[in-house]
Amino acid sequence: MEYKNEEIIEAYKIYTRLAASGNCLTADAKAYMRDERIEELVDQFAREDDATIIVGGDILYLVPIATTSPLHMSNEMIKRIYLSSGATNLDIYLMYVTIIILLGEFYNSYQSQEPTRSFIKMEEWLEAVHLRLESISQIEEEELRKIEEEQEYNWIRILEKWMAIDDVKEKAKKQSGNTNSRMSFLNSVKNFLEKQGMIHDIGNNEMELTEKTKVIVQRYYMDYEYNRGLLDFIYQFDKKEGA
Template sequence: MNYPEIKVIRAFQYYTVLARDGVLPVEAVREYQADDDIRGLLEKFSNAVDCVIINTSEAMYLVPRTKLSPFHVSNDWIKRRYLRTAATNTDIYLLYFATIVLFGSFFDRYNSEEQTIQFLRLDDWVKHINERVNFLQSHEEEDLIAYEKEFSYNWRAIIDKWEDMDDIKETAKKQTGNTISRLSFVDTVKRFLISQQLIRELGNEEITITEKAKIIVQRFFMEAEYNKGIFEFIYGFKGDEA
């Protein structure tokens, strides 16, 4: 398909900002929705780098579709920016696990595609992770080993890392990433998710998910093609129940 030169230039200008910042303002969303040429070109550009474009009522985002995308956030980058110097892949596994549990809390544990609560307290987030870790612990060792091969997820390492964290200061009103405790780890995950524009703080140790997060969950996390059955396993769903 041939596009007018002015449309190609306009779309490429939008794409360069998306590639640099990962986000465009609402004005770009309106043009994207109203102009078939701009929309078609932006989708071609994003597909070329294995990304998708996500629109909310307030902004447009460029989101990597797979880890093969040059815009994918690597494990090493997360370690350097958000975790302790001595962080290992197990810390990354636990960060991903905590994120899955967070989204599950907002979407009624994946029984619903609509957000079912408006906010979540950090201490409740910790409690929800405790519940899911306890569920993992309910499996026999041999079964967990089999599930690790099936999902390429180190469930036993997640259990051990969470169990090793200090519980003494869990009731403290203020926790920071300098304290190795469950609440402080959740605080670290919170900072990472805020940087990715997936959650925002409401104050009083409460957080909520963004429109960007909601759309990502609905379009990708709910699809078996992308989640590979991990969510059904974590929440103990079976077959049609999921």
């Protein structure tokens, strides 16, 4: 398809605005919303960067869909900006698992295409993460190593990392330090999600999903190609209990 010069320029303006900040108001991208040719051009620019454009409410979002995308935030950047000093890639893997579990709490363990709750408390998220990882820890180590090879995900070290955060010294009479340490990690993840426009803090230690997140979950999170079977693995115990 051939495009007019002014169409290319208009599409490029919209795309550069999106690439600079990751989003823009639909009111500032009227040509994208109204003109299919402009929309096709902008979408094509996004594909060249291994990204996609989604509409969430009155906002356009540019979302990388592959680690090869120049728009994808590197592990080093995530560690430097959002995690504590000394963080490793293992912290990022644990971070991703906690995000999967958080979203699962909104989507009934991914059994629903629409959110089944409007908000969640930090304490509920913490409890959900602990219960999921505790269930996984019950799997025999030999079986877990086979699963690691299939998923290319180091579950044993992730479990060790989570349990290590709960390293309460025997002389301590209270276990609040345990919860606070884990809560501190989840607060770092929460900060990351807020900065990425995926959740809103609504006060009272509660948060809700943004329209951006809802669209991403519907399009990608439940797709086996993108989650590599992680959802099935993390929530397999729900299926067994409900069988």
